[in-house]
Every structure is written in structure tokens, then in C-alpha cells.
């Protein structure tokens with residue numbers, strides 16, 4: 001049951017939950033203004049000193065005003081847990097917005113659903129295949145991998161790209177699709193009762209067709225137009241917060257919302273910093289930030305600057321162009337190793353008809369060395385706008 005009141009805010013409904021808390025639609029009882037209240041129930045309960053620090057840090061955020069940065073109005077403590085009060089965005093997360101591009105749901109003419117009536121599941125429930133969410137997978141993985149690891153992926157749940165669906169179809173659905181393929185059966189007659197082991201060429205053909213359908217979907221001009229426009233707005237938001245000496249630290253698709261006027265809002269900046277102490281760990285030793293989007297330097301716990309956010313932007317762009325993450329290891333330690341040591345597969349090798357310009361930008365953002373990336377969000381904007 002959601003609380004009825006959080007400080008002076010009357011809770012109307014739950015908008016969604018993330019790794020560290022729950023977001024409510026609420027009304028400010030003093031003004032009747034609608035707001036979004038994020039209650040950080042997964043964060044450590046605050047002592048008086050931490051509550052003072054929260055208030056101090058959010059003084060800076062409350063001064064920020066940019067069309068692409070969500071407004072933060074207030075912070076407080078409710079039953080020991082911090083909450084922040086934000087502008088209420090009637091819109092979709094970036095991934096859902098792109099998924100709906102070109103459909104009625106995505107048109108700006110009023111069918112753009114509010115978070116409440118949204119037709120698609122939350123980003124984090126998108127599966128990478130097999131039905132389980134990436135968040136669940138990774139939470140399980142992180143448990144398996146438990147030991148002394150500082151990563152607690154259940155605290156900062158990962159999200160998987162919603163487009164990455166086809167090639168993971170189960171044996172049964174592959175069989176159904178294979179049966180529908182209008183090609184000579186190279187494997188002789190197939191007994192429908194045999195559950196697996198389709199002849200290789202036929203399975204490969206099905207997989208190729210699924211892959212083609214998936215990349216056709218990714219490359220739809222309407223979708224790519226929206227992607228590019230949204231990325232440009234994210235760059236503007238990043239340039240603004242970086243210009244104010246802030247690093248987001250937890251940039252990911254669910255922290256980017258798009259409203260009915262296609263205006264992008266960057267959310268949750270500063271939150272990771274508050275939850276972390278200077279070494280990037282929470283009080284109980286968990287690393288802060290979403291592992292899948294973290295730069296090598298963030299994984300290593302090194303001092304961060306704006307270029308760490310640009311790396312995360314590269315992961316987002318890579319996923320949205322190719323339909324899969326640049327690194328897909330299933331355990332935190334293996335993912336960590338990939339981020340530090342492995343070059344991501346070329347986007348254009350995964351999505352043969354992908355946009356070469358956007359792919360180039362993504363790969364440069366994903367360089368391991370911050371010096372090798374674009375150095376500023378303005379530079380990324382220029383490269384995207386070319």
C-alpha cells in the first residue's frame with residue numbers, strides 16, 4: 001500500500017518503481033499542483049547528518065532550469081527515507097517512445113499515453129529473451145556471483161534493450177516459424193513431435209529472417225528520426241548539467257523521458273552522487289550506478305567527469321541502434337571484464353543497414369579511454385547534427 005501522505009504531498013497513485021525506490025503521482029496540498037515524488041525506500045535510512053547533506057545537495061539541483069532537465073522542487077525525509085519532489089512528466093521513457101514511433105500510440109495527437117495508461121511494460125521489465133527480465137537475470141546473477149563483490153544489481157536494477165528479442169525465441173516458436181518458412185526443406189521430413197534439433201539450415205534461415213525483421217524495425221526512418229532528435233536533446237541537457245559541474249552518473253534509457261510534445265527530460269541526475277560517498281560506494285559497500293551503462297572509470301571507482309556520462313550515452317545509443325547491448329555478459333564480474341577489456345562488436349555488423357553516422361558516434365563514445373571519446377556533450381551534439 002502506498003503511503004497516503006509523504007510530507008505535504010498527497011499520494012494519488014504509483015507511477016513506477018526502480019532500483020532504489022518508488023515514484024508516485026502526488027498533489028502538493030499547499031498549492032494543489034501535481035508533482036512526482038520519488039521515495040528512496042531502498043536507500044539506507046537517513047540519520048540527521050545525511051538528511052542535512054541531502055538538503056544541501058538538492059539546493060544545487062533546485063536551481064537548475066533547462067527545458068531538457070526535469071525540475072526538482074523539493075527534498076525531504078519520510079519515515080527516515082529520503083524523497084525528492086519533481087516535475088510530473090506526462091510521457092514515456094525513451095525506449096517506449098521509440099518502440100511506439102510510427103504507431104498511433106506514439107503520435108503526438110493525444111494518444112501518447114500517460115505513465116498510468118501506458119500500453120507497454122516498463123523498460124526494466126523488457127526481456128532480453130526467454131521471458132525473464134534482464135533485471136531479474138542480473139539480480140540472480142549478482143546473487144550467484146555474490147561473495148565480496150561490491151555490486152548489488154538488485155539495488156540498481158539493470159535494464160535490457162526491448163528490441164533484443166528475436167534470436168532468443170524458444171525451440172517451440174522457432175519450430176513454428178521454421179514450419180512457416182517458404183523454402184525447400186533441406187532436412188527431409190520433420191516430425192512435429194520432435195521438440196528440438198531442427199535441421200541447421202532451416203533454423204538459420206528462420207534466425208536470419210527474425211534478425212532482418214528486427215533490424216528493419218530498428219531502422220524505420222520515423223524511429224531513427226525520433227532517436228536522433230531525442231539524442232540531440234539529451235546532449236543539450238548533459239551540456240547544461242556538466243556546465244554546472246554535475247555528472248549524472250546513472251544515465252540509462254529509463255532516466256530519459258519524452259513528453260507529449262516530444263520534449264526530452266533527463267531525470268535522476270545527482271541521485272547517484274547522493275547515494276554514493278566519494279569512493280562511489282554506498283554506506284554498506286554497494287557500488288552506485290547501473291552496471292550495464294557504467295564507464296570503465298566508474299567501474300574502477302576512479303574520479304569521474306562529464307566523459308563518464310558520454311560513455312553511458314554511447315551504451316544507450318549502441319543499444320538503440322543495434323537492438324542489443326555492447327556487452328552482454330550475464331554476471332557482473334564477466335560484464336566488468338568486457339567493459340574494461342573487450343571492444344564492442346561493430347553496430348553495422350549486427351545491423352547491416354544501420355545508420356553509419358549514428359553508429360560512428362556510438363563507437364567513439366564507447367572508447368575505453370576518456371581521452372579517446374568525444375570530450376563534451378556539445379561535441380557529441382555537433383557530430384549527431386552533421
Ligand SMILES: Nc1ncnc2c1ncn2[C@@H]1O[C@H](COP(=O)(O)OP(=O)(O)OP(=O)(O)O)[C@@H](O)[C@H]1O
Pocket residue numbers: 015016017018019020021022023036038070086087088089090091093115122123124155156157250254255267268
Ligand atoms: N518525474 C516523473 N514524472 C512521471 N513519471 C515518472 C517520473 N519519474 C519517474 N517516473 C516513472 O516512474 C518509473 C520509475 O522511476 P524510477 O526512477 O524509480 O525508476 P528507474 O529510473 O527505472 O530506476 P532507478 O531508480 O534504478 O534509476 C519510471 O520508469 C517512470 O515511468
